Every structure is written in C-alpha cells, then in structure tokens.
Amino acid sequence: EDQVTQSPEALRLQEGESSSLNCSYTVSGLRGLFWYRQDPGKGPEFLFTLYSAGEEKEKERLKATLTKKESFLHITAPKPEDSATYLCAVQADTGRRALTFGSGTRLQVQP
Amino acid sequence: NAGVTQTPKFQVLKTGQSMTLQCAQDMNHNSMYWYRQDPGMGLRLIYYSASEGTTDKGEVPNGYNVSRLNKREFSLRLESAAPSQTSVYFCASSADSLRELFFGEGSRLTVL
Numbered sequence: 001e002d003q004v005t006q007s008p009e010a011l012r013l014q015e016g017e018s019s020s021l022n023c024s025y026t027v028s029g030l031r032g033l034f035w036y037r038q039d040p041g042k043g044p045e046f047l048f049t050l051y052s053a054g055e056e057k058e059k060e061r062l063k064a065t066l067t068k069k070e071s072f073l074h075i076t077a078p079k080p081e082d083s084a085t086y087l088c089a090v091q092a093d094t095g096r097r098a099l100t101f102g103s104g105t106r107l108q109v110q111p
Numbered sequence: 112n113a114g115v116t117q118t119p120k121f122q123v124l125k126t127g128q129s130m131t132l133q134c135a136q137d138m139n140h141n142s143m144y145w146y147r148q149d150p151g152m153g154l155r156l157i158y159y160s161a162s163e164g165t166t167d168k169g170e171v172p173n174g175y176n177v178s179r180l181n182k183r184e185f186s187l188r189l190e191s192a193a194p195s196q197t198s199v200y201f202c203a204s205s206a207d208s209l210r211e212l213f214f215g216e217g218s219r220l221t222v223l
Contacts, residue, residue: 004153031209032209034211034212041216041217042216042217043115043201043203043214043215043216043217044154044201044212044214045214046211046212046213049211087153087154089154091209098144098156098159098169098208099154099156099212100156100170101146101153101154101155102153103151103152103153104153
C-alpha cells in the first residue's frame with residue numbers, strides 16, 4: 001500500500017527565514033511525486049512534478065528535490081503570501097495510478 | 112477561464128437523505144476524480160474515471176456512486192447520507208491518468 005508522510009504538521013516562520021518541508025513516501029514503484037499548495041477554503045493548486053531521484057524543480061521562492069525515499073520543498077526567504085498548506089502526493093507506476101496524498105504541512109509566515 | 116466547477120459549494124443534509132454533487136470541467140480533460148478531505152487525513156480518493164465511459168473505485172468508495180455523464184461532467188451521489196460522510200469533497204481532472212490534477216474549489220457537506 002502506498003504511503004505518504006509529511007513533516008512537520010505545522011511550521012511557523014518569520015518573513016525571510018528559510019526552511020524545508022519533508023515528504024517521506026513508500027510506493028512499489030514511483031512514477032511521479034507531486035507538490036500542491038492549498039489555501040484555506042480553496043482546492044489544491046499544482047506546483048511541481050518530480051520523476052526521478054536527483055531531480056530538482058524551482059518556482060519563485062520554492063525548490064523541490066527528490067531522493068529515493070523522500071522529497072523536500074525548500075522555501076527561501078519566504079513572504080507572508082507563501083502561507084498555505086503544502087501537500088505532497090505520489091503516483092505509482094503500476095495499478096490504479098491515482099495519486100496518494102499526505103496530510104500536508106501548514107505553513108504560516110509572519111511579517 | 113472556469114477550469115473545474117463544483118456545485119453546490121455548501122450543503123447540509125439529515126441522516127438518510129440523498130444528494131448529488133455535480134462537477135464539470137472545461138479543459139477537455141480525459142480523467143476525472145472525486146476526493147474527500149478530512150482534518151488530519153489528507154485527500155482520499157473516492158472514485159475516478161480514467162476516460163469517458165469508465166469508472167473505478169478508489170480508496171474509500173463505500174456509500175457513494177458516480178456517473179461519468181460525458182467527457183465534461185462527473186457526478187458523485189450519496190444515496191443515504193451518514194454523519195461519517197461529513198467532509199469537504201473535491202472534484203479534479205487531468206489530461207490523462209498520468210498527469211497533474213486540477214482541482215475545483217470544493218463542496219462542504221455536513222450530515223446531521
């Protein structure tokens with residue numbers, strides 16, 4: 001059974017204070033790992049897909065990296081508008097192929 | 112540029128009542144999904160439709176039925192609502208079953 005564990009559950013940062021969110025996963029064969037951002041009362045919004053260990057992707061202050069067992073979402077010099085819940089999901093390369101999501105990390109960036 | 116549209120946004124039901132959540136996408140996507148989101152449990156897949164004319168069970172299908180009406184529309188039906196079905200429901204679509212999902216804004220359902 002595919003499993004995704006995200007840590008920490010919640011993170012409070014000061015504006016400009018860089019940090020990383022962790023996503024550990026167990027999947028029979030990884031086809032892709034996805035990062036989403038979710039604002040309160042909204043649906044998740046796609047950020048990145050990573051396909052193989054060593055791959056990195058960047059978007060503004062966010063950089064996602066992937067190893068064989070986990071992924072990190074690095075947030076550099078965050079701003080208050082980066083406050084959101086960040087969700088990680090994995091897609092297996094066999095069977096159903098629907099995404100399995102973690103429960104998310106709730107990030108709050110204070111001015 | 113609507114994307115994925117869900118109706119209704121809010122609904123309160125009594126135990127045993129039935130209702131249908133509607134979802135439509137205007138991106139010409141082949142695959143559509145229904146997820147539920149509960150505090151501390153993340154998004155869990157209820158049903159999905161990899162392409163028009165097909166539907167498959169996800170992780171938590173009990174108590175639900177779905178209909179892929181056409182390529183654009185995918186509805187979720189609760190035949191006899193239970194308090195355990197109180198949740199936020201999200202519809203999503205993707206170009207195909209291997210691509211990223213695009214989500215609607217969610218439907219918040221309370222069953223009393």
